[in-house]
Amino acid sequence: MPNWTVASETGRLAEVLVCPPDHYRWLPTNAVARRSLGAGRQPGRAALAAQHAELCDALARAGATVHRLPPQPHLPYMAYTRDPVVVTHRGPVLCQLERPQRRGEYAHHLEWHQAQGSAMWRLSSAGTLEGGDVHILRPGLAVVGASGGRTDRAGAEQFAGWLRAEGWEVRIEPFDEHFLHLDLLFCMAAPGLAVACTEALPDDFLAWLRARAIRVLPTTYREAMALAGNILSLGAGRVVSARASARLNAALRAEGLEVLDPDLSLFAAGGGGPHCLTCPLRREEPDAG
Incomplete structure (x- = not known):
């Protein structure tokens, strides 16, 4: 059985789950995607595959083992693997997605984990809970966004309760659902830096x-x-940030971080970046060797 645990967003990323964008297309499920669809176009399959390959190459170059979830034609947003499952310090939590277009994703994540011998630590059953709203800041400290549009208060409270029972401090942060998930507004970059x-x-x-x-x-x-x-900390002084984020990338480099910057513009136009496109399965904290 794999020992998949994540005690912080900034530990060294050792294993990560992605989903190839074979069936990806923009859906009118968020403000960003609706704006892109307003131009009357959809991204091309080859260009999507090339951008996703850039992301996977960056992850592999940073030393992470990249696992791939088989895509399903009726679930085009499976490429955003962050949302259906959150891996905690005690193991994976199966979330409950709000949008009807994405609800079926849970079954394929659950089947994949079962095939790997990975057991869920908890199953979300109150309200809705999506991984893009969950931020494990460091061991013992987390914040859960609750816009009501994706994660609602009941789902956030249930998840927070599980961590609080483990002695964690958890803040539930309300925000406007216009922003989709909290990771559109907030992400950890390195220990003590967001x-x-x-x-x-x-x-x-x-x-x-x-x-x-x-x-x-x-x-x-x-x-x-x-x-x-919407960045992804790789730990050990590295971060993935989209190439288009030039000003932010310069600021991250000024902090002494190595920035891996794949072109992810087609996924950003659908409402997701490197944080959304990845589900960390295992991170190693510095004191864990």
């Missing part, structure tokens, strides 16, 4: 982060809606 849309996040949340020694690199509303802040 990227956050300070124009949209409330002052009390930013103060809460400061009180817990988490600094913020700010993004603007425009950058957030272009998925600039």
Whole structure:
């Protein structure tokens, strides 16, 4: 049985799950995708495959084992593997997706985990819960976004309760569903360093982060809606950030981080970036060797 656990968003990424975009297309399920669809076009299959391959190459170059979930033709947003399952310090949690177009994804994630011998630690059963709203800041500290549009209060409280029973501090952060998931507004970059849309996040949340020694690199509303802040920490001083996020990437490099910057513009136009496109299965914390 694999030992798949994640105790923070910034531990060294050792194993990760992606899904090839064989059937990916933009769906009118979020503000970003609706804007893209307004132009009357869809992304090409070859271009999507090339961009996804860039992402997978970056993950592999950073030393992560890349697992692939078989795509299904009736579930075009399976490429965003972040949402159906969240891996915690105790193992995977099966989420409950809100959008009808995505609800069937749970079955294929569950089957895949079962085939690998991976057991779910918990199953979401109250309200809705989506992985893009769950942020494990460091061991013992997490925040769960609850817009009501994807993760609702009941789903967030159930998940938070499981972690609190383990002695964790968990904040539930309300935000406007216009922003899809919390990871459009906030992502960890490195231990003690986050990227956050300070124009949209409330002052009390930013103060809460400061009180817990988490600094913020700010993004603007425009950058957030272009998925600039939707980054993936690889641990060990590395981060994946989309090539189009030039200003943010310069700021990350100024912090001493190595930035791997694949072109993910077609996925960003559908409402997702490197954080959305990956489900970390195992991370190694520094003190774990």
